[in-house]
Amino acid sequence: MAATPEVLWAQRSSSSEPAKNFIYLTISVPDVQPANLKLKLTSTSLSFSGHSDSLKKDYQVDLEFYDEIDTDNSKTNHTAKNVEIVLRKKELKEEFWPRLLKDAKKVHFLKTDFDKWVDEDEQDEAPEDDIGNMGGMGGMPGMGGMGDMSQMMGGGAGGDFGGIDFSKLGGAGMGGAGDADDDEGDDDDDDEMPALEEEDAAASSSKPASKIEEVN
Numbered sequence: 001m002a003a004t005p006e007v008l009w010a011q012r013s014s015s016s017e018p019a020k021n022f023i024y025l026t027i028s029v030p031d032v033q034p035a036n037l038k039l040k041l042t043s044t045s046l047s048f049s050g051h052s053d054s055l056k057k058d059y060q061v062d063l064e065f066y067d068e069i070d071t072d073n074s075k076t077n078h079t080a081k082n083v084e085i086v087l088r089k090k091e092l093k094e095e096f097w098p099r100l101l102k103d104a105k106k107v108h109f110l111k112t113d114f115d116k117w118v119d120e121d122e123q124d125e126a127p128e129d130d131i132g133n134m135g136g137m138g139g140m141p142g143m144g145g146m147g148d149m150s151q152m153m154g155g156g157a158g159g160d161f162g163g164i165d166f167s168k169l170g171g172a173g174m175g176g177a178g179d180a181d182d183d184e185g186d187d188d189d190d191d192e193m194p195a196l197e198e199e200d201a202a203a204s205s206s207k208p209a210s211k212i213e214e215v216n
Helices: 121-124 143-154 176-215
Strands: 006-011 022-028 039-040 044-052 057-063 067-079 082-091 109-114
Touching: 039 067, 039 082, 044 082
Parallel strands: 006 109
Antiparallel strands: 006 022, 022 082, 039 044, 044 057, 067 082
16 A cells, blocks of 8 residues: 655745745655656646655655646656655735645645745745755655644744743742742741730730729
């Protein structure tokens, strides 16, 4: 049975420059020779199949795109580790595609390529890329998992755990710090206890005296 390869993707968009309006796609298929792969690209879909002689492994993946692409101006580059593709978006639009695939259902093999991804409002500052300079290790198998962890760590307020100040959590899960605060509080209470007892004793001794005076 053919395995589904990992697919990484990123994108750029432009409402005026077709060359800056494209999808980066990387299909991770190590040791698949050009003679052993088939790639069919249409305006709405991509179908890939390949075989690795060294790994004795077959690969197969079919993608139906969110929107149309321009097949005439799309490019493909094969390496020993993957197949890299630049898909030119057919419609010039400033906004990003909300997703790569037509179906909104999440698929396990498709992951964001964080080596190439930029935010929509920062893409003008991104360096110019072409098919020969596509993010280095972005297509290496296994790098997708690292990309997911980076998103989790960077998804909050700049990696500061959502703005939580751990110094204000007191003894809740903080171990020794909480115990030290509790001990100090106990010491303070012990110091104050004799004074309270003395005040009570003084108060109690004064009450009988006042009653004796009233009787007399």
